[in-house]
Amino acid sequence: MKSITDTYRLSNGKTIPCVGFGTWQTPNETAVESVKNAIKCGYRHIDTASQYGNEKSVAQGIKESGINRKDLFITTKLWNDDRGYDSTLKAFDKSMKELNLDYLDLYLMHWPAVGKDGDKINHETWKAFEKLYKEGRIKSIGISNFLVHHIQPLIDKAEVKPMVNQLEFHPGYTQPEIVQFCHKNDIVVEAWSPLGSGSVLKNPKLTEIAKKYNKSTAQLCIRWCLQNKTLPLPKSVTPERIIANTQVFDFNISDEDMKMITQLPKMGFSGLYPDEN
Numbered sequence: 001m002k003s004i005t006d007t008y009r010l011s012n013g014k015t016i017p018c019v020g021f022g023t024w025q026t027p028n029e030t031a032v033e034s035v036k037n038a039i040k041c042g043y044r045h046i047d048t049a050s051q052y053g054n055e056k057s058v059a060q061g062i063k064e065s066g067i068n069r070k071d072l073f074i075t076t077k078l079w080n081d082d083r084g085y086d087s088t089l090k091a092f093d094k095s096m097k098e099l100n101l102d103y104l105d106l107y108l109m110h111w112p113a114v115g116k117d118g119d120k121i122n123h124e125t126w127k128a129f130e131k132l133y134k135e136g137r138i139k140s141i142g143i144s145n146f147l148v149h150h151i152q153p154l155i156d157k158a159e160v161k162p163m164v165n166q167l168e169f170h171p172g173y174t175q176p177e178i179v180q181f182c183h184k185n186d187i188v189v190e191a192w193s194p195l196g197s198g199s200v201l202k203n204p205k206l207t208e209i210a211k212k213y214n215k216s217t218a219q220l221c222i223r224w225c226l227q228n229k230t231l232p233l234p235k236s237v238t239p240e241r242i243i244a245n246t247q248v249f250d251f252n253i254s255d256e257d258m259k260m261i262t263q264l265p266k267m268g269f270s271g272l273y274p275d276e277n
Contacts, residue, residue, distance in 0.1 A: 001226050004042045005247050006233060010163040011186045014140050016106070017045035017073050018226065019246070020191065022235030024049070029056040034237045039072075040079025041243050047166075047190075047233050049077035049110055050091065055098035065098070074101065077110040077144060083121050088128035092137070094139060106136045108166055112150035114275050119153040130160045135146075140164065144192075145274045148181050155185070166190040169230055171221055172200055172267035183229065191225045194232035196268025213251045216244060223248045224261050 007015035019039040023031055031054040035046060048058045055076060076099060082091035096104065107129060111122035111131065129141045142150065142164030155161055158198070165182050167175055171192035182189045195201060201217045210220040218234070222245060225232035234245040246276070253261070 004249070004275055005044055008188050010140050010188055011161060012140060012163055014105075014163075014166070016140070016188065016205050016231065017043075018047035019043070019248075020047045020073075020075070020190065020231060020232055020233040021221070021242075022047050022190070022233040023054055023058055024052055026052070026054055026235065026237060030065065031057035031105045032061040034242065036065050037239050038206045039065040039067050042246050043242075044071060045073040045075075047075045048078070049108075050082070050095050051077065051079040051100075051110060055095055059098065059100045059127060067208045069101075073105045074099065075105065075106040075108065076196070077108040078125070080111050083109070083113055085124045086126045088125050089132070090194050092128075092132055096109045096137075099239050103136065105136045106142060106151075106164060108134065108143050108144040108164065109146075112143070112146045114150070114272055118150070122154050123227065126154055126158055130158070133160055139212050142166070143189075144190075145272075147178050147274050150274065151178075151181070151187075161185070162187055164188045164190055166192055166233070168193050168270055168272065169225065169228075170194050170196040170200055170268055171203070171206060171261050172264050173198055173269045174262060179230070179232075181230075189230040191230045191232045193268075193270060194230075194234055195221050197270075200268035203264070203267065206261065209253075209257050209261065212257070213253070215248075215251060217245060219248050220253070220261075223251065223253055224258065226263075227258055228252055255276060 001018045010115045021043040133141045140163045142162045142165035210217045
């Protein structure tokens, strides 16, 4: 990857920009400005979700950016309360109204249903995703926070395989089993929270490695995600940091440093477990 607009190819032949702009925990007015700033800085991939409560603000930021719709890749997600066939279709229509879109580039099931009827609910929900995909209302469909024991039963019954799985992924939390499974099955892994939390950005070892490349720890984390063939979704509301998070294409982390980063002990974990949502 040589620029923020370089792309990964999805299993259906569509392409997705290799770095996305995350909007989790970004309130409304702030979301408008941060999305505008992100697009101005070169981002063309914007990630939101119905649960974030900012779809309308993201849409406003996109509108005010002046960028042509066809040049953007926009993702939103189905929330847990809306799982199921009919409720998924209704929730999708609501998101499309909030986003003011005629089509969506990527729709994700935000969390897997779990428990006794979890697989059944996931399958019913996915059938609605497949319907919307076949109708052309969504260009690509995927999942989020699905582990192997959630995704395998879904794939076994699906007509259309998920193209993306969005996972928490950063130094100190690498989820190797599901990441390897996705790579093996031609499912692009998107990395949410690629910068982890403060404990990651302040980690002495990461800070030391970053200095070798004359980069910030945040830039090192984003580059590490890319070199692990994942798609990072950094978020920031600070214009300077939004710009800095795009400046990750002018260096390569050595194999030795990649291994060292990957082997760091657990840190920066959100505390969100898929089997508890």
